Amino acid sequence: MNTLIYTSCLGLFCLLAEIFNLRKLLIPAVVIAITAIFGVNYMEWNQGGSFYSDMVRIDHFSVAFSALVLVIGLLIFVMTADYYKNEQNHISDYLAILIFTLCGALVMLSYANMAMLFLGIEILSISLYIMAGSKRFDTRSNEAGFKYFLMGAFASGFLLFGIALIYGVTNSFNLQKIGEYVMNHDAHTISPLFYIGMMLMLVAMLFKVAAAPFHFWSPDVYEGSPALITAFMSTLVKIAAFGALYRLFATCFLGTLTYVESTLVIAAVASLAIGNFTALHQTNFKRLMAYSGISHAGYMLLGVISLYVGTASALFYYSAGYAFATIGAFAVAIPVFHAMQNEGIDTFNGLGKKSPLLAALLTMSMLSLAGIPPFSGFLGKYYIFSKAIQGGHMTLTLVAVVASMIGAYYYLKVVLAMYTKDGNDTEIEVSPVYVMVAVFCVTMSLVLGLFPDVLMNLI
């Protein structure tokens, strides 16, 4: 709970910094503060419980995911030091909004009440609508912000409608009470409105995690948003949304999971197929990462489908592996894009010669995303597949296995561009912050890949 309170305070402090003209100190201060909040979060490990008449519930699941989200936030904030160096006028606004996004994510990971779920999603989304459109004079960024807002508003509507229907049936917003209601009633005696409500909520959540067939916003929004925000969206938002989805189903809908199972299976297969096949033809790196994100959502849905065998730790491990690989990739891509003024995959041409270190870091991130050992992406896939098989979803797992073969192809396309094609001679100046972040991410990918017990025994 303290994690959430301190993070919110940090956001407010950022806004105040504008008044007291503390912009220069702001980024180091935020980085230190987030590190401190990470420590606070760590202290909460053994002090779980419910707060504010059971609106928020802190347990191992929420603390572990919050820690992951804070680390992602930290990495992004370190990169802002260089990314926003020419926009000192807006720096405190941007930082404040990003911190509020983080707050939204923290709420989504620790809610115990439908109202809090909605609040968390809205805090997160509204901040992101602004950030997606934050390049005000770039039409693409405007388009991204607007599109995300319109589609997101509909999704929120679905969510609210779903919550309302479920409230109508169960007479409660409280997750645990709804869960008890489901357990105490025979599946046939529950009103059909409950199932409709559940389905509507599912649609909204699938929208947020960018799973097919509700993925159409993500390539456009990822492409149009500033690259740093794309990195933020593809990792933090997706993971927070998956945490929320898991929490919702694990506490509320466990008894009725079988009713939406086929829907989830279809969504997973569609995400895997659409994500991977469409990614094959992408020439823009951000769009490629968007489709890769859709396919990763498909893998993570496997974890949700078989959640009755206890997939929380597998999902957590997968999320961590995915996040570090993706941020590692973006930490290399952002400075390269900036130097080349272009965001296609061809900007990486010849990077292997120009900057062997960056090329090696990006290669390792890509290999982790493709699921090649010894990187954590491999064990993440392994855990998810293994749980899905344990849950009895053999065919689905085979589809996922085939999908990851296709996946390897487009991740290698980036690697091929770096090592086999000749690029122009534009000098690439890389600020040390990006290298630091990328090295950290790749190291984490390796360490987690070699010692997965660190995370797997948490939840």
Add this chain to the structure above:
Amino acid sequence: MIITLLLLGFPLVASLLVLAAGHKFASKLALVLSVVQLGITGYAYCLYKQQGAEAFYFFHEWISNPKISFHLGLDGLSLLMVALTNFLTPLIILSAFNRKVERAAGYFSLILLMQFALNGVFMAMDGMLYYIFWELALIPIYFIALRWGGPNRVPVTLKFFIYTLAGSLLMLFGFIMLYWYNPNQSFDIRDLYNAAICSCKQGWLFWTFFLAFAIKIPIVPFHTWQADTYKEAPTQGTMLLSGIMLKMGTYSLLRWLLPILPAGVAEWGPLAITLCVIGIVYASVIAIMQQDLKKLLAYSSVAHVGLISAGIFALNMQGFQGSVVQMLAHGVNVVGLFFCADIILNRTNTLNINSLGGIRNLAPKFNTLFMIVVLGSVALPLTNGFIGEFLLLFGVYEYNTWLSVFAGLTIILGAVYMLRMFQRTMLGNVNENITTFPDLMWNEKIVLGVIAAVIILLGIYPKPIFDIAEPALQLILDKSIIK
């Protein structure tokens, strides 16, 4: 204990050292370190002679859930494969001397990294650990072929990578299923050997493993990645691929497929062995038609490993022993052959057999050594190839007479394409395209000399190999046959 870790870890350390050494000293340092690794292997051999396989047992809990352990071991079979790897690596590194290698530090570092992964594959006694090394071996060879390969390397290496990765992922799926099906729920080889999985499930589990191995070996019709990859990879990459990496597949058949899924093998083994024999004839015929020296060698390699796999699926001691001897023999011979091809390419800039000829007159030393390697690979008696092929054919004959008749064609067809190739390139009048052909340089003499010596020594006295392999193979044979 310690020797096991040293044997595994030293190439990794060596790889990092070479990367740090810089381009100038990379090749020399790599050679020295790989010779040291060979020395460690020699020590391991002595230790094995004294104490047997127990001396190499290493077990450490690694991941608790699912249960994955860092379990290494070295029985006779593994020891021979490790010895092959560590014997060939210094030769492969030495073969790159006196050649211009760009970005040398990366190149030699990757070769040593490859050695590390290969040693890991042969020593891992835990399914998941084995799988990780298996995949890890793909990464260095991919980059070697991609960065130092021929003009058409990009699509070819991509095909190679995706093809083998597809097989590997199926195997991963198979391993996960094995994990859940075995009563102890672990990947440890001892648990898997005693799992006694229901024979109704073994049929399709067989295919998840067999496809992965069949692609790597390669067994016809899963060989289509191979010839192009051999052609486009740099010579050292081709040597690694054909000399050692193919043996990963045949070794894995023995180690992981047969003993764990005996009922699956009983069900599908006949089909598999038929595919192997078809592959022998098919690849031999294609090899006869080849004009490109490297491609010819690639197809001859398909034929040879087809026979090795056929001997393994024959499920008898002769076949097993033959396959082990032939794995070693083929590893040594094919490295020699590709090196000869490299020597020719290096001096004449062509590998087209039609524009070669008469090299014997210009380079007699090269001619002699090339001849010995060729004779080894056509299985002339008193060369290493003969022992292996004879035992393999004997094993296949015990299994089924008709299959052995077709498999026996390999000796005739092999002689046809190898001797024809030798005649067209080395004998006759000097082709007008060749103006000069300097004889062997010092490093080439050492590499080919050592290989020729091994070919003859093993051909005359192969008994040590039988002695080392026997207990391990007997254990595998007992597990592979359903009583």
